[in-house]
Amino acid sequence: MKKDPVWLIGFMGSGKSTHGARLARSLDYTFTDMDEYITGKAGKSIPEIFSTQGEAAFREMERRAVEELSKLEGIVISTGGGAPCHHDLMDQMNRTGLTVYLRLSPEALADRLKKSKTRRPLIEGKSGDELTAWIRETLTVRETYYGKAQLVLDAIDLQSSALFRKVRELL
Numbered sequence: 081m082k083k084d085p086v087w088l089i090g091f092m093g094s095g096k097s098t099h100g101a102r103l104a105r106s107l108d109y110t111f112t113d114m115d116e117y118i119t120g121k122a123g124k125s126i127p128e129i130f131s132t133q134g135e136a137a138f139r140e141m142e143r144r145a146v147e148e149l150s151k152l153e154g155i156v157i158s159t160g161g162g163a164p165c166h167h168d169l170m171d172q173m174n175r176t177g178l179t180v181y182l183r184l185s186p187e188a189l190a191d192r193l194k195k196s197k198t199r200r201p202l203i204e205g206k207s208g209d210e211l212t213a214w215i216r217e218t219l220t221v222r223e224t225y226y227g228k229a230q231l232v233l234d235a236i237d238l239q240s241s242a243l244f245r246k247v248r249e250l251l
């Protein structure tokens with residue numbers, strides 16, 4: 081039986097990597113974090129890619145990563161928050177596998193991102209109300225892409241067992 085990739089999508093801070101790794105273990109799939117896949121190939125961190133090559137170059141790296149990873153079987157991939165919203169990547173992920181959107185409110189995302197230690201160029205220097213407002217505005221645009229996912233889950237108190245059960249039903 082063919083094991084198409086499972087793509088976890090959603091805004092920065094929505095828990096894609098944590099849930100992705102757990103889901104992969106439950107399904108007995110391998111797990112890849114797309115940001116790590118890209119930084120491994122580029123030999124640079126995400127902030128370095130943004131500052132030396134610019135965002136467009138990073139989006140092109142994401143395009144290539146989706147193309148390469150979509151050929152693999154038995155894999156769960158956590159994607160970067162902007163990946164589904166550039167090129168035709170949302171459609172490509174929908175064509176090649178199962179897409180799962182982990183949905184959270186702007187307020188919950190802001191709370192999580194304020195506590196996160198990961199450096200994210202798009203929100204560097206933003207805090208408090210400015211960060212929440214930026215998330216709200218960006219999320220409104222991105223939801224048009226995220227909303228095309230085959231499975232949409234509210235991720236505020238998402239249990240790994242519930243995620244596993246819902247994904248399993250669709251595989």
Ligand code: S3P
Binds near residue numbers: 202
């Ligand atoms: C980005 C999200 C990040 C990373 C880059 C850009 C975005 O990934 O790809 O900083 O455009 O939302 P995470 O969603 O894993 O934080």
